[in-house]
Amino acid sequence: MPHKGTKLPRIVCVVGPTSSGKTALGIRLAKMLNGEIINADSRQIYKKFDIGTGKPDGARGVFDGHRAFLVDGIPHYLMDFLDPNALFTVVEWREKATDAIKGISKRHHLPIVVGGTGLYISALVDNFDFPKVPPNPTLRAAFEKKPLRELVQVLLTLDPEAAQLIDLKNPRRVIRALEVTTFTGKPFTEQKAVARPEFDVFQVGISRDREDIYARVEDTVGEMVLRGWADEIRDLLKAGVLENSPAMSSIGYRDMLQYVKGSLSLEEAIMKTKQAVRQYAKRQITWFKRDIRIRWAKDENEAVAMTEEWLKENE
Numbered sequence: 564m565p566h567k568g569t570k571l572p573r574i575v576c577v578v579g580p581t582s583s584g585k586t587a588l589g590i591r592l593a594k595m596l597n598g599e600i601i602n603a604d605s606r607q608i609y610k611k612f613d614i615g616t617g618k619p620d621g622a623r624g625v626f627d628g629h630r631a632f633l634v635d636g637i638p639h640y641l642m643d644f645l646d647p648n649a650l651f652t653v654v655e656w657r658e659k660a661t662d663a664i665k666g667i668s669k670r671h672h673l674p675i676v677v678g679g680t681g682l683y684i685s686a687l688v689d690n691f692d693f694p695k696v697p698p699n700p701t702l703r704a705a706f707e708k709k710p711l712r713e714l715v716q717v718l719l720t721l722d723p724e725a726a727q728l729i730d731l732k733n734p735r736r737v738i739r740a741l742e743v744t745t746f747t748g749k750p751f752t753e754q755k756a757v758a759r760p761e762f763d764v765f766q767v768g769i770s771r772d773r774e775d776i777y778a779r780v781e782d783t784v785g786e787m788v789l790r791g792w793a794d795e796i797r798d799l800l801k802a803g804v805l806e807n808s809p810a811m812s813s814i815g816y817r818d819m820l821q822y823v824k825g826s827l828s829l830e831e832a833i834m835k836t837k838q839a840v841r842q843y844a845k846r847q848i849t850w851f852k853r854d855i856r857i858r859w860a861k862d863e864n865e866a867v868a869m870t871e872e873w874l875k876e877n878e
């Protein structure tokens with residue numbers, strides 16, 4: 564499905580902040596356009612982290628001979644596959660996503676990337692060339708003993724532009740940036756190079772004003788609590804998931820964990836979680852608004868029409 568004059572595989576990226584309707588739009592497009600989905604949510608990659616990550620209801624299975632997480636019959640790759648205690652870098656995600664896209668294209672299906680992790684999307688669309696620095700357990704352990712506030716101060720001193728690329732509220736991302744900067748002696752943001760594109764990409768999202776997003780966040784968090792989010796966390800701890808695991812740093816899990824441990828009341832945990840998700844949504848909005856290539860639709864129907872129009876161009 565390349566554009567005329569190019570051999571690059573065509574892909575669709577459904578992007579936007581949390582609670583904006585990406586999941587439903589992605590599944591609708593996949594059903595209409597013979598597509599398969601690649602997950603670009605950095606928390607939905609983890610097994611058993613279902614309720615608090617907003618992972619759609621589904622189960623692992625086989626689609627056309629390939630293992631995938633099936634949602635309403637649609638395969639989702641890079642979803643619900645990783646041990647919660649494992650660290651997964653953006654470089655690893657891009658490599659696996661690229662392999663999945665090439666496989667989907669060979670099957671003459673449309674690759675549809677769905678998610679709100681902006682760094683994942685940018686790494687794929689612009690083919691970022693990140694430094695290949697292996698994890699340093701000793702250095703990482705030393706960083707983990709320090710408070711996040713102090714780590715952020717050190718990172719911004721070494722790399723003032725880091726706030727434009729790194730989620731400074733995510734300890735794992737901050738530590739990884741410090742690890743790379745310390746190892747190479749160069750600011751992390753200066754080591755991100757843009758390589759030649761591998762794909763012909765159409766990015767689309769549903770435009771919602773900030774107040775609408777915040778209202779949807781309120782409803783979503785409330786539904787998660789009613790569905791048994793606290794019980795999910797209790798089950799995770801019983802299953803051996805560490806409190807400081809990469810997956811447990813997901814938005815809201817740390818606050819709900821404090822409720823499970825008795826350090827916060829349920830009302831306090833819910834309040835803190837809603838605040839954290841709103842702040843995350845604000846950062847996502849800022850991230851995606853910077854990319855003028857993204858087409859913003861007023862609703863799902865318009866997003867579908869935009870995508871179909873793009874696919875018909877230069878067929």
